[in-house]
Amino acid sequence: MAATPTSRRRTQAQRSAATREALLDATLACLVEDGFSRTTTTRVCERAGLSRGAHLHHFRTRNALVAAAIGHLAERRSEELLAAAEELPAGRERLAQGLDLVWSSYANPLFQAALDLWTQARTDADLRELLVEVERQLDRQTLELARRLFPDLAPRPDFDRLVEMSIATIRGLALLDTLHPGGARNRKQWTDCRARLVALFEAEPAPGGRELDIR
Structure with missing residues (x-):
């Protein structure tokens, strides 16, 4: 039986959680490879494949992002x-x-x-x-x-x-x-x-x- 559109579509909360986790994982990878000074929000977003707007929606500052x-x-x-x-x-x-x-x-x-x-x-x-x-x-x-x-x-x-x-x-x-x-x-x-x-x-x-x- 084919999946219904409802069963395939993630909820807004699930999409938001996935975006947040992608940002955090990308931040950790940048910190390991590049160190704090080169871990910019732009580099993190590029690594996560997300827009800068996605970052700002979850974390207003770089400090908040790296602490999270x-x-x-x-x-x-x-x-x-x-x-x-x-x-x-x-x-x-x-x-x-x-x-x-x-x-x-x-x-x-x-x-x-x-x-x-x-x-x-x-x-x-x-x-x-x-x-x-x-x-x-x-x-x-x-x-x-x-x-x-x-x-x-x-x-x-x-x-x-x-x-x-x-x-x-x-x-x-x-x-x-x-x-x-x-x-x-x-x-x-x-x-x-x-x-x-x-x-x-x-x-x-x-x-x-x-x-x-x-x-």
């Missing part, structure tokens, strides 16, 4: 990592493999693109204000992911502090890709850092644990 793109990336990252967490084995191997999973979400070109925005925001108050909420979103996702990855360890009084230190370590090593693209140097150091983090998670809880500040 990083938020879009954070949501996608959270979904992918939570799904991958379900496939991890139980037992002692889960800790190291869970840390590897978090590491993989930072040791990639998309993190370098996000880092470019964070650097720009240091002297751009408007962009900084937009990215603050994205950062809070990332912190909330990280804590949720950690509790799903390591449910047996989550009750520890110092669990949040260990998560915070693990993320700081991972981000610090990922910075090496800025001047040494390819990841060989930071992957080598990650092996040792991961072993030390595993040892800390397996040790007796330290006193004075606290929750991450994600307000």
